Structures are given as C-alpha cells and as structure tokens.
Amino acid sequence: MSSVALDIEPPSHSPSRRAWLQSLVTESSPKDSNQVNEPKVPRVPSEFLKMEENKDCYEPLVVSIGPYHHRKENLEEMEKLKAKMVGQFVNYSIEAAEGMYNKVKELVSDARKCYAEESTRQFDDEKFTQMMFLDGCFIVQVVFKKLENQKLRKDEVTSVTRDLFLLENQLSFLVLIPLMRIYTRSGHHSAVEHTSSSKQIFQSWSSERIDQEFMKTVEEFFKTVHEIPLHRESCWEKISNSLTKLPRALRLCLKSKDTNCELDFYDHLLEFFYFKFAYGEEQHQRDRGSKREITSWNRYYSVNELKDVGISFVPNHTTVFVDVDFKNTILGGALCIPPLNIEDSTKSWLLNLAAYEACAGWDSGKCTSYVCFMRSLIDKPEDVKELRSKGILRTTMGSDDQIAQIFKEMTTNLNPKPYTYSDVKNSVESHYRNTVKRWILHHRDPISKTVVKYSFIFGIAVSAIQAYLAETKQRPDYGICSCSNATLLH
Template sequence: MTNTEDEGIQRSLDMDWVVSLKKRVSDTKFCERSTKPTIYRVPDFLKSVDPQAYEPLLVSIGPYHRKKPHLQAMNQLKWKCLKYVLGQRHDMVLEDYVDRIKELETRARDAYSEEVEMDSNSFVEMMLLDGCFLMLTIMKRTETMNSEESTWMESASSLTPYIVARDIFMLENQLPFFLLETLYESAFPPNPSFRMLTFKFIRMHFSTKLKRSFDNIETYHHVIHLFLSCIDPTTNHSIGNDNQSSTFGFLCNSISKLVKTVFVSLPSKLHSFLLSQVNKKCTVRDFNPEEDLHDTPWIPSATVCNEAGIHFVRKKRGKSFLDITFHNGKLEIPQLRIEDHTNSLLRNLVAYEQCSKDSQFLVTSYVVLMDCLIDTAADVELLQQPEIIINDLGDTQQIATLFNKIGTNVFIDRYGSYLLSVYTAMRKHRDTRCNKWRARLNRDYFSNPWAAISLFGVLALFVLTVTQTTFTILSYFRSSN
C-alpha cells in the first residue's frame, strides 16, 4: 500500500465514530455488580444436547421464563398465594412486604447472571408473587400449612405436584434464597426454619434417607445450592457418617466447624476462602499428586471391570447417591432410582456446577464416573442386579443413553474430582497380574459358550493325557521291581 493510499484512509476517518468508541470505553465498568451472580442461564453448549431438560413445563419462577405463553396459567394461583400470605399476620400489610423486597432489590437483581430488564415495580411484584408461590408450595408439600385452609391450593395443583417439583429444580427457575427466607420469616414463625422445610421438600421428592442439620451461619444461594449441600459426601451433615470414624475425618470436621464459628468475624471473602480450602483438603485426602501425575479420571465399563474381578455392591449406608467408595475389589455405590425427571434434575445440577466459580464438581464427577461404567444396556443390567440402579423407565438402553449423553460438553477439573482416589484404586486393582489374567481368560474363553466348551475340552484332554502318562510310568517301575 502506498503512502498516498495511507493518507487517504487517515483523512477518511469518521471522528463521530471515534467519539462514540471513546464514550463506550468510558461507560464500560470493570465491576458492575456488588456481588457475583449465582442464578445462571444454562450455556448453549450444554442446552444444545438436550434443550427440554432445562425448560420449565408448568410454572415460571424468576425473570428468565416469565413471558412464555404456556407458563401463564399458573399466574392466577400466584395471586391466591399472595392473598393467603397477607392474611397470616394482622400487623403486616402489603406495603410492609413490598418495602422489605424493595430493600433487597439490588441484591436480588445482582443474583442473576443476565441483567434483568424490568422496572423496579415490575421486578418487585414478580419477586413477591413468585416468592409466595414457591414458599407455599414447599410448605404445602411438607404439610406445614393447615390442610383445611389450603384446599384452594389442592384444587389448583393436586394433579401436577411432581411437575411443579421438577420446575422448582430448574437452574433458570430459581429465586434468591435470602429473599425466600425474608418472606417466610415475615409471614410465619421461623420454627421450623425455611431451610429445614426446603430440605424436607428435597427428601420427599428425591430420597427419604438424606439427613441434614442446619445452622444460621451457612448461606444458600437458592434451592439447587441447598440441594447440593444436602447430598455432598465430603461433609459431615448426615448421621452415621463413616468419615467420623477416621482420625483424619474427625480432624477435618473439627477444623471446618472452627472456621465457621470462631473465624466468622473475618471478612467474608477471607472466611469463604479458608472454608473452601479446608473442604478441599478433606475432599482430596486420598490423592497423591506425585503418584498419580499421569492419571486421568477414566475406567473401563462395568462389564470389563467385572471380568477383572471388580465387584459392584450397593452401599446401604451412603450419605447420598454420590457417596461412592472402593475397597478390597468392591466398588460400593449407593442406590439411584431413575425416573422420568432424573435426567432433568442431574443436568440442572451439573449445569449449576459448570457455571459456579466455587463449584466442587460433585454431581459432575458422579455422572462422569457413571458414564465410564455404563456403555451399553449390559452394563446397566449388571448394576441393576445388586439394586444400585432402580429402573423406573423400563428400557435399560434408555438409561445407558442418559448417562452417555449427560457428560457431553461437560468440563471437570482433572485433579478436582472427589472420586479421583476411586479411579486410582480401581485401576491399580485391575492392573495387577492375576486380575489381568482373569480378565483375559474371561474375554477370550468365557465370552461365548462355544469358547468355554472348547476350553473345558482342552483341559479335559490335558488331564487325561497327564493321567495316562502317570499310569504308564508307574506300570514301568512296578514291572522293573
């Protein structure tokens, strides 16, 4: 390009455009939020695999799906919920509830990863209506509401409680938990606490074996965040915790409690950092980075592992379905019931872990392990025998497809998996010489009946040959004597 052409380009520079660029740069802020978001849009690379798993079917909660036509029918029930809440206390009127949500408006807006394009009045109205609906739905299902006073709610939603529960566990259908607790404490005596009611709701719709204790120090972002805390196998929330029996487990739990109570006065960021470091050390207690530097979180399928002498056992006293352990050639896995909503639930839990910067990738690690174990319907049938998997779908291939697809486009920290020690122990067991021989024998000679028959035929011929040779030698020595 000649100098004349360069000068021509410079002369044609649009100064108005440059001024607009400068204004855009000036208006851009490095930090536009007072807090980091906790309620996310599901990324397209996850949603593209199974879009329906992230879409509410019946009710919209929060701003992301509120304009969709098929979710408008539940709005009338939301107004009835608000009217019921307003009738609980004579000293609390509508203006009082509006004022309390107004005080939390900025914090609530910042909880969403996308900017909520609603004016203040519309946003507060949405938070009030959706909060009352979600609060009363949980209270109704946990039998906290007076049944005689809530017949209006039964007639409106008695046929769809499980669909509503499914929608409540959608990542894009969340409300800030601090707002729900504020509404609950304003309308009802906080005994039991709303977090305890939410935990009972989770137990009803997922597993009655979950056990949990709560304190006022821990904070929860939303229902999904509380759900993850309930099924976390690396903490000591459940009764009969096996980790308490070890000195290291007891020490970890003691240090964790110390950080939560004694150091609670520290700045929030420092307090959260200390707590996360303690939990991280307890989680990876069996991982030696020098020993497993080249290991990756992978194992062969369940049928291949079984050929190598690995047995699959249902863990009856697990803290949750995530509490997987390996010992003496036995992989102990808690029971998981696969129902119509299981795919949606697991995907939304994984989506939250993929989006959250503080994630421990618990459910992500679980689905990656199950994806390794389950390649075909035969692997599902093997895990059904000890009742590790309860199949309510009917089709074993459908379950295999579920776990094969659920890990698509999912990222997991190579050394962040709480199951890394399980991978390492299983591969060491499989790679021992006798187990390698056993796996090869099963693969080459017992994979079909004809190969097994030929093997037994060869063995029988060998035994007969040895026997005949032995009798011949003995006969020779007797004749010589």
C-alpha cells in the same frame, strides 16, 4: 509496503506504546473477570445449550420463578394458582399484606443485582416487586407442602417440584428468607393446633431458631422429592441428640463442632441442595491424589468389564448422592455407589446441578464428575441391568437401553475435573492391571472345578480309610479265642 508498516508501528519510547501495553494489563485484571461479576442466579452457560436433546432440561414446564422465564405463554396457567396460594399465605399471616409487600420492595435494588442485567430491564420497580413477592410466597408454600392441598394432578405436582430445581428458575434467598421467617412465625408450618398460646410460642422464636426450622424443612422436602437415603447417625450425633434437653448455653458449646452454614450463606434453593447433598462435608478439599497418579487412569471400564475382573457393585447409603467409594477385597474389590432414582426429572436435575457448578467455578466439580463417572460405567443396556440388580439404579421409566442413552446425552459437553474420584479411579486401575489377581479370577471356574473334584475324591478316600480303620478296631480276634478254648479242652 514495508515503510508504511514501520510508520504504523510506534517506537518503543512512544507514549502510544505505553498506553497500549497498559490497556492490556487493565483488561486482564482479575477485577474485570466474568467470574467475579457473575450474578448470584446466573443463566445456563452456552456450552450446555449446544446439545439439542438437553435444551428442554433447563426450561420450566409449568411454573416460572424469577425474571428469566416470566410471562412465557405455556406458564401462564400456573400464575393463577400461584396468586391463589399467595392469597392463602397472606390471609393467615401474623403481618399485614402491605407490611410484607413493603419488606420485599425494600430489597428490589439488591434483588435485581442477583440476576443478569438484561433480564430485569423490562420490569419497573413495582412489577419486579410483585414478581418477587408472588414467587417468594409461592415457594414457601410449596416447600412446606401446601401444594398438596390444591386440586392438582400428580404429574402437575411433580412438574412444579422439578421446575424448582432449574438454575434459571431460582429466587434469591435475599427475598425468600424474610418471607419464610414471617410464615414460620405465623405457625402455619406446624401440625400444632393454632391456639393463641401456640402462636405466641412461634412468634417468640429467634431468627436463628426460625432459620434452623426452615433449613430442616427444606432438607426434608428435598429428600421427599429425590428420595435421598436417610443418614445413619454417627456416635457423636447420637450423643448430641440425646443431650437436647441440656441448658441452651451448653448445647451451643457442643454445637461448635457442627460445620453447617447459616441460612444466609446460600443464594438460592438449588445452591442449598448442592451443598447439602452433592458437595457434602469436608469436600472443600480436593480428592487425594497427585497429577502423576491421575495419568494412570488412561481409559474407562464399563460395569461388565469390571465385573469380569472381580469388581462388584454395592449400594452406598449416604445422603451425599455423589459419594462413590472403592473397597478392596482379597481377590477383587467393590465399587460403592449411592442409589439413584431414574425418573422423568432426573436428567434435568443433574444437568442443572452441573450447570450451577460450572457457573460457581467449584474446584471439586463433584456433580459434573459424578455424571461422567456413571457414564463411563454405563456403556450398554447390560450395564444398566447389572446396576439395577444391585439396587444402585432404581428406575420406573424406560428400558435399559433408554437409561443408557440418557447418560450418554447428559455427558455431551461436560468436562469432569481430573482430581475428582482420583482415589477410586486409581484403585480400579490398580486392580484391573494386577495380572496375578486377573489370572486367578480368569481361571477361577476351572480351578474351582478341579478343587471340588479332587476334594470330593479325597473326601471319599478319607472316609473309606476311616471306615476301614473303625471296622478293624471293633472286629473281635476269633482265631486267638479258638486256640484258647482248644487248650482248655485238653
């Protein structure tokens, strides 16, 4: 048996040994990694689908966008409305329908590459172009709030907007941007009366101006859907906004401080939302803190545990909904957390952002870490109640127990990044381990009662002494007066 094994194993100088080693090097080359070949609109990773309670969060309820869920039986009804709204788009466009369609057709080859290959094989070029054209025109109409003009129930409108935030229900911006530019130039996004002069103004807009208008509209659409808090302008923004009437060259010079990306930087709507409201400015750098500091965060504390040691919870009004901060006070601290609306679509929305984050491979993992951080705070229904009372959780559905269960389900198979929120975690841990502060806070009720008690007694004593002294000072010396009068009588 041993001789056979030796015959199979090639000698070190054998060409087969070198070929075998070379194959290992080739297979491990970065150019063949899955991350590089990941399509711009990826499928949800398999580990996210293992949790049975979360599977529906990645499936569209009423409308399909792109090839992944196209022609599913439960989505057929919305295809009729989609065709109707696209007809309205085409009828009022400044370009002929054939011209718009051909623009999309020119992009078919590149658009196919944005999706997993096995999902596009069933479509020939003509079918794929039709799907891209219909979905693109429909999304533009929805973003510009034309869905409100259709005869839909409120729950149907909510379901449509919910479906636009699914990772597998995205349309590549490669297709969407040309259609959006045509729509914007047509001027039908504006409340201005569509006179010939107004149409000429819209048609004269540059591509840069049109893209800015579209990004502004998409941001407003997102804020309406998820009720993102209004951004408080900084001093620089106020100055910049007050200078909008300056010559264009000067405004462009001032705008050089702006770090916002151009529209073609984004691949789809979900990615656009992620960068605007989850990633935020200056988040390309990791949270401060070293690996050594992270090891001190060795457990999680619920809301009520932190409340017992003097940590309060306050809303953090920012457009970046994952922007959690910690502020120290004299004896305690405050966790500043942006308000979050808990609705039927919230679970799906957060999980799809986390799935996108996993596919994109972002180092910060902000959304995934945010969901896990909130789960660490919410252990029992009482924790939900406390966050609701502080205006951090705003819910119109379910009981406190159901909300706590939603967070438990969301974090199954989610792996937060260790560096994210390291400053916040270390501050909480440092405060929790501060024995002096904890002793004072633990005995604050007896101490305060003692202080109040003796302050009250001391106050009464001081008041009595002051009253006595005041009375003594004002009282006349009748004994001296009597002696003086007696002397006078003699």
